[in-house]
Amino acid sequence: MGVDVVVVGAGVVGAACADALSAAGLRVTVLDRGPLAAGTSAAGEGNILVSDKEPGPELALALSSLALWPSLVEDFDIEWDSKGGLVVATGDPTPLERFAAAQREVGVDARWITPVEALEMEPHLTRRVTAAVHYPQDAQVQPVLAAQALLAKVRRRGGVLRPGVAVVGLDARGVHTTEGVIACEHVVNACGPWSGEVSRVLGAPIAIAPRRGMVLVTAPLPPTVHHKVYDADYVGAVASGDADLQTSTVVESTAAGTILIGSSRERVGFDESIRVRVLRELARKAVALFPALADAPVMRAYGGFRPYAPDHLPVIGADPRVPGLWHATGHEGAGIGLAAATGALLAELLTGATPQLDPKPFRVDRPGVLLCA
Structure with a gap:
């Protein structure tokens, strides 16, 4: 039939x-x-x-x-978390400010906040933050x-x-x-x-084509990260077509209390090998953004392939x-x-x-x- x-x-x-x-x-x-x-x-x-x-x-x-999304799965528990996102600059804040301003013009709720306000939202952030944008619409499932x-x-x-x-x-x-x-x-x-x-x-x-990414996962921790937090350079890594390894800092918590640390992008075909140098770079950048993670035990690491279009x-x-x-x-x-x-x-x-x-x-x-x- x-x-x-x-x-x-x-x-x-x-x-x-x-x-x-x-x-x-x-x-x-x-x-x-x-x-x-x-x-x-x-x-x-x-x-x-x-x-x-x-x-x-x-x-x-x-x-x-x-x-x-909410109406599609309203009868199911998919662990929807309207945590919001926080994009932080640790250098010149001008590019981030321009990026957020352009988004606001097309309907994105992008709220420019001061370093003090960013630290109130994320007390464990590095004190090197120069500016930040809060995105209440960001969510996780x-x-x-x-x-x-x-x-x-x-x-x-x-x-x-x-x-x-x-x-x-x-x-x-x-x-x-x-x-x-x-x-x-x-x-x-x-x-x-x-x-x-x-x-x-x-x-x-x-x-x-596949584009490989890897993520570190810590053991469950006391509340440490409250939003999806990433460095402003993440936007550039997402849009890049470079085949070489690129890493940018992305840190967020899960409902179980673990911390997910990313992100990497590398075009290596379907090679599934765990690359220690990638994990070290992810850890180094995460600690630079959240110094409190320096002593956090890592529980596991995993990778996956993203569908890359030119x-x-x-x-x-x-x-x-x-x-x-x-x-x-x-x-x-x-x-x-x-x-x-x-x-x-x-x-x-x-x-x-x-x-x-x-x-x-x-x-x-x-x-x-x-x-x-």
């Missing part, structure tokens, strides 16, 4: 697409070659941010997603719980979830998998860092080369935060509804994204 849509990839972006499509009345099957929500989503910090995005299409997508909540809604509507099933081809009969052919009208490639590989299997390659914008929409093929990928480290609006936009485009956001910046056939088969 056929379905309307096969969504390939059961991370948070694939789950959000499946949720929006099934809510629109379509019959949906979700495939993943591994367990559900066990890839990039399981390795993320769960950030839902507007603070790190300059005015433009990605910020518009982030603001839309921020508005959608537990990403695996969020993805599972969305997939549970798909299942309630009659959708089918099939973990452990890989896609091996696509033709007029439907999607070819390791467990047979699934007849369908549409296929959504939502495979995160593996979207480039899967796009080739589907006959329409796109330029999505122009740092998600790829959302129909592939012009293969009828019925759609892509929802390329969110890099912002997939959790952008997932809700990505699913909504993809469903609007696929069903012919009027999109609430301009889809052109995310189109598949933009320069640098399409590759030759």
Whole structure:
């Protein structure tokens, strides 16, 4: 028996697409070659941010997603934490001030505060802070719980979830998998860092590559960090396309009392090795921002792969080369935060509804994204 849509990839972006499509009345099957929500989503910090995005299409997508997330998962406990963000400068504050001013012009709640006010919000911050911006809209979720909540809604509507099933081809009969052919009208490639590989299997390659990131996790501590706090240089690292290692200071707590310390970005393919030099750099920068962490015991470290697009914008929409093929990928480290609006936009485009956001910046056939088969 056929379905309307096969969504390939059961991370948070694939789950959000499946949720929006099934809510629109379509019959949906979700495939993943591994367990559900066990890839990039399981390795993320769960950030839902507007603070790190300059005015433009990605910020518009982030603001839309921020508005959608609470209603999408209101019946589930996904450990939603409206902690807010704090971006601090320890040098010349002018670039941060200009960045925040531009964000305010497009609707971001970016509150310029003094070093004294920053220390009142985060008493353990370094005294070298010269200025800061408070972003009350920033939030955090537990990403695996969020993805599972969305997939549970798909299942309630009659959708089918099939973990452990890989896609091996696509033709007029439907999607070819390791467990047979699934007849369908549409296929959504939502495979995160593996979207480039899967796009080739589907006959329409796109330029999505993995970008590795690592995180340190401390043992549970007394209340030490109260917001998502990062140095102003984090914004530059997010927007950079440099293949070499980049680190920037990001520190935040979890509900369990542990402290997450990031972040790193490095294009090393799918190399999963733990790089001690990266962890040392993360620790050094975290202690510079929060000196009280100098003696904090580290409980573990983990890494994951982000789906990197050459122009740092998600790829959302129909592939012009293969009828019925759609892509929802390329969110890099912002997939959790952008997932809700990505699913909504993809469903609007696929069903012919009027999109609430301009889809052109995310189109598949933009320069640098399409590759030759």
